[in-house]
Amino acid sequence: MRARRKTRRQARRRQRWNPRERLRALKPWVRPALITLAVVVAVASAWRGYDWLMQPSTLPIRSITLAGELKYVDPAELQALLKSEVDEGFFSIDLAAIKQRLEALPWIYQVSLRRIWPDRLQITIEEQRPIARWGDRALVNRYGDIFEASPRDTDLELPVIFGRRDRCQALIREFNEADEMLYPLGLKLVSLTEDERGDQRLLLANGTHVALGRKHRFERLQRLVASYRSTLQPMIADVSTLDLRYPNGFAVKWKEGMLKTGRVHAGQQP
Numbered sequence: 396m397r398a399r400r401k402t403r404r405q406a407r408r409r410q411r412w413n414p415r416e417r418l419r420a421l422k423p424w425v426r427p428a429l430i431t432l433a434v435v436v437a438v439a440s441a442w443r444g445y446d447w448l449m450q451p452s453t454l455p456i457r458s459i460t461l462a463g464e465l466k467y468v469d470p471a472e473l474q475a476l477l478k479s480e481v482d483e484g485f486f487s488i489d490l491a492a493i494k495q496r497l498e499a500l501p502w503i504y505q506v507s508l509r510r511i512w513p514d515r516l517q518i519t520i521e522e523q524r525p526i527a528r529w530g531d532r533a534l535v536n537r538y539g540d541i542f543e544a545s546p547r548d549t550d551l552e553l554p555v556i557f558g559r560r561d562r563c564q565a566l567i568r569e570f571n572e573a574d575e576m577l578y579p580l581g582l583k584l585v586s587l588t589e590d591e592r593g594d595q596r597l598l599l600a601n602g603t604h605v606a607l608g609r610k611h612r613f614e615r616l617q618r619l620v621a622s623y624r625s626t627l628q629p630m631i632a633d634v635s636t637l638d639l640r641y642p643n644g645f646a647v648k649w650k651e652g653m654l655k656t657g658r659v660h661a662g663q664q665p
Contacts, residue, residue, distance in 0.1 A: 456481050456488060456516050463520040467502040501544045504536060528555040539564035558589035573597060576616050580623050601632060608640040615639040
């Protein structure tokens with residue numbers, strides 16, 4: 396009998412001090428309160444940890460690496476600029492703001508940034524690659540985008556295109572097509588101009604102007620190419636203007652001191 400009583404007392408004692416059983420015995424409002432308290436403590440700890448990580452003094456950026464082929468951007472000037480921009484820690488640095496700041500520079504087309512643990516920032520730069528001038532001051536990159544550059548940066552031997560900005564890519568394409576047709580003849584194309592009416596004129600490296608007009612420009616150039624070697628090649632140095640705006644031929648205006656005007660396979664006036 397005594398053994399049974401002792402066993403029952405021990406069982407009640409174990410039940411009394413079992414944490415799981417004690418938790419079950421708590422009133423219904425206590426358990427949610429304990430869970431809420433635990434969540435609050437965890438969030439507070441996480442926030443303090445995040446706030447510490449986002450401090451500029453926590454894991455500061457100590458090294459900046461530049462990648463990419465740089466022809467027009469001075470790496471020393473870029474490093475000096477970045478030192479004033481990159482003053483945050485590894486986690487707190489604002490990569491989007493730095494990207495925007497760099498891509499606003501005239502000779503930078505695109506930038507990508509990457510953190511490298513624990514204290515390095517790698518910046519990969521794609522420069523603008525100009526393929527032509529746009530008017531008197533701007534340039535056109537290989538994607539057909541117009542960008543501005545300071546006068547000291549534009550001392551480049553590039554073809555020049557004049558026209559409406561919304562016609563930029565079309566004019567680049569037409570310039571290339573004309574250049575591909577004229578180059579085998581030994582004629583170097585240096586400029587294409589299109590006015591508001593769509594009337595185009597070309598300028599060759601020897602100073603000869605070529606009037607193409609508004610329509611059938613490709614066909615008109617083909618006609619010139621077909622007859623150039625047999626008619627104009629021996630005298631092209633004396634030609635001031637080639638007017639291709641004729642249905643069956645083209646008109647020739649000679650330079651000063653030469654025969655004033657002439658016509659090859661002349662048709663009607665344009």
